[in-house]
Amino acid sequence: MKILGISGSPRTESRSGSIKVVKKILENTGCEYELISLHGKNIGGCIGCMACVDDNVCKLNDDLKTMRDKIVEADAYVLSGVNYFSTLNAVMHSFLERWYQFRHREADILWGKLAVNVSLGGADPSPPTEVLNAFCLYNLIKVVTIQPTETRINVPC
Ligand SMILES: Cc1cc2nc3c(=O)[nH]c(=O)nc-3n(C[C@H](O)[C@H](O)[C@H](O)COP(=O)(O)O)c2cc1C
Numbered sequence: 001m002k003i004l005g006i007s008g009s010p011r012t013e014s015r016s017g018s019i020k021v022v023k024k025i026l027e028n029t030g031c032e033y034e035l036i037s038l039h040g041k042n043i044g045g046c047i048g049c050m051a052c053v054d055d056n057v058c059k060l061n062d063d064l065k066t067m068r069d070k071i072v073e074a075d076a077y078v079l080s081g082v083n084y085f086s087t088l089n090a091v092m093h094s095f096l097e098r099w100y101q102f103r104h105r106e107a108d109i110l111w112g113k114l115a116v117n118v119s120l121g122g123a124d125p126s127p128p129t130e131v132l133n134a135f136c137l138y139n140l141i142k143v144v145t146i147q148p149t150e151t152r153i154n155v156p157c
Contacts (some may be wrong), residue, residue, distance in 0.1 A: 004074035005035040007082045008092025008128075009120075012039055018080045018121050023117060025078050034070060038091045045094040052101035056109060064098050071099070076114035077141070081128030084120030088131040096135040103139060111140040 005026045009018035019037050026033040039064040051059040058064065079096075080090040088096075102109040115136050119128035136143050 001031045001075045002028055002073060003031050003076045003078060004070055005032040005033060005078040006033065006092075006095070007038070007039075008079070008089060009050065010039055010089065010091050011151075013037060016086070018082055018118070020080050021118055021120065022080045025118065025146045031066055034074075036067065036070070038095060041091065041095075043091055043094050043098070046097040046100050053104045056104050057100055057105050058098055058101040060098070066097065067103075068069065072102075074113065076116075078116045078118065079136075080118040081131050081132050083123075083128050086124070086127050088119075088128040092128075093131070096132070099135065099139055099151065100119060108140050113141050114144050115141045116145050117143055 001024060003024040007016065007019040007022045009016040011018075013019050016037070016039065019035070019039075023035055028037055043062055043064050044060060046058075047060065049059070058068070079092075081092045084090065087093075100111070115132075117129055117132040117136065119125050119132065121127070133143050
């Protein structure tokens with residue numbers, strides 16, 4: 001089983017709690033895995049152009065392009081979001097909006113894959129988990145955590 005871990009924090013590895021949590025989960029699976037951080041990635045949100053409708057391939061030319069094959073080839077995901085203003089942070093939201101490309105013409109390319117969703121917050125880590133779960137539902141990905149996996153991390157300004 002191949003697992004793709006996505007740390008949705010925009011912060012560097014040395015400052016981000018998200019990447020540490022995702023790495024720890026991946027290491028404990030005993031499976032083959034790859035960990036990608038969205039730090040420094042240029043990923044815009046879906047622009048609703050519908051150019052992916054015919055072939056399930058997004059035509060926007062940014063950093064998601066090189067990640068598309070890894071998303072399709074993975075059997076399971078560890079998805080991590082961080083709480084920014086009581087919801088999922090922007091770059092992770094943009095990243096997951098672009099998974100719209102996988103859903104057309106009953107292709108449901110990600111159907112049946114598994115996900116463990118993790119969220120972090122300074123005070124309240126729970127809001128991003130609900131958003132991550134909803135994105136998985138839209139792509140028929142089975143979320144295997146029963147309770148949200150949440151971590152509180154205080155970050156000095
Ligand atoms: C712009 C911004 C907004 C934030 N908003 C919230 C919030 O509404 N609620 C909360 O609990 N934490 C909030 N936080 C704290 C982060 O969720 C917390 O520091 C998280 O651990 C960051 O994860 P990271 O270390 O992987 O980047 C915010 C942080 C930033 C930078």
